[in-house]
Amino acid sequence: MLILARRTGESIVIDGVVEVTVLEVGRNGQVRLGIQAPRSHQVYRKELFLEIEAENRVAAHADARAARALGFFDGMGAGGLAADGNADHTPPPQGG
Amino acid sequence: MLAMLSGPTPTDAPSTITVKTMLRGEVAVPADHVITFVQPVLGFDRLTTFIIYQTQSGPMYWLQSLEDPTVSFCLLAPYEAGIDPDIELGTEDVIDLGARDHAELTLYTTVVLDDDPALIRTNLRAPILVCRRTGRAKQLVINDTRLPVRLHLKDIKEGRNPFPRRG
Numbered sequence: 001m002l003i004l005a006r007r008t009g010e011s012i013v014i015d016g017v018v019e020v021t022v023l024e025v026g027r028n029g030q031v032r033l034g035i036q037a038p039r040s041h042q043v044y045r046k047e048l049f050l051e052i053e054a055e056n057r058v059a060a061h062a063d064a065r066a067a068r069a070l071g072f073f074d075g076m077g078a079g080g081l082a083a084d085g086n087a088d089h090t091p092p093p094q095g096g
Numbered sequence: 097m098l099a100m101l102s103g104p105t106p107t108d109a110p111s112t113i114t115v116k117t118m119l120r121g122e123v124a125v126p127a128d129h130v131i132t133f134v135q136p137v138l139g140f141d142r143l144t145t146f147i148i149y150q151t152q153s154g155p156m157y158w159l160q161s162l163e164d165p166t167v168s169f170c171l172l173a174p175y176e177a178g179i180d181p182d183i184e185l186g187t188e189d190v191i192d193l194g195a196r197d198h199a200e201l202t203l204y205t206t207v208v209l210d211d212d213p214a215l216i217r218t219n220l221r222a223p224i225l226v227c228r229r230t231g232r233a234k235q236l237v238i239n240d241t242r243l244p245v246r247l248h249l250k251d252i253k254e255g256r257n258p259f260p261r262r263g
């Protein structure tokens with residue numbers, strides 16, 4: 001692991017495109033970071049990354065037994081969708 | 097052949113591939129239904145090629161890995177289930193997937209199935225976005241704390257929907 005010492009207001013740059021700035025070092029040990037990165041670089045807390053990874057692993061082995069739970073979904077999808085499996089699955093236009 | 101995600105309609109006979117699925121054993125699917133993850137499902141970095149298929153009508157789909165037959169996700173098309181997570185897609189998402197516009201994109205959320213209906217849930221925070229035309233896909237992580245990693249579908253089914261579809 002690369003270790004760099006930085007003070008409040010100082011930054012590091014990653015790959016010339018991601019800038020991480022130390023905004024505040026609290027007495028409670030909490031550090032506030034400002035991150036500037038292109039939107040193609042997803043930035044999120046590691047806890048969230050680990051939580052999603054764990055949830056993916058639980059979801060990843062849906063088998064025939066799990067498929068029986070699908071009876072649960074009977075009648076779902078009454079939100080105006082065609083329930084014939086050949087519907088146009090286009091989501092509504094997204095903002096932005 | 098299983099009901100497949102709508103894709104381009106070939107004018108001549110499509111080439112098919114045989115896929116080992118968790119649910120239906122070996123099935124033949126059109127080769128152009130294969131989707132490729134340009135950004136992986138988190139925790140499954142080495143798996144890039146999948147197919148999406150349906151075994152019953154409704155908002156539920158299956159995402160089957162072609163590289164590891166034991167990896168099979170249940171997916172929900174949230175809009176079809178009356179759930180609108182109101183996710184704002186960035187232009188980079190459209191570009192990454194080679195989509196010409198948002199209309200070519202379909203959003204799915206992964207579902208955890210369980211014998212106990214109270215535990216059946218979907219992840220609105222990290223949806224899977226697929227471009228139907230190019231077959232490219234990615235798992236997004238949305239920076240919006242409103243969106244739960246575990247949305248219990250029993251609540252939705254019983255009318256407690258925090259993300260109702262508008263219009």
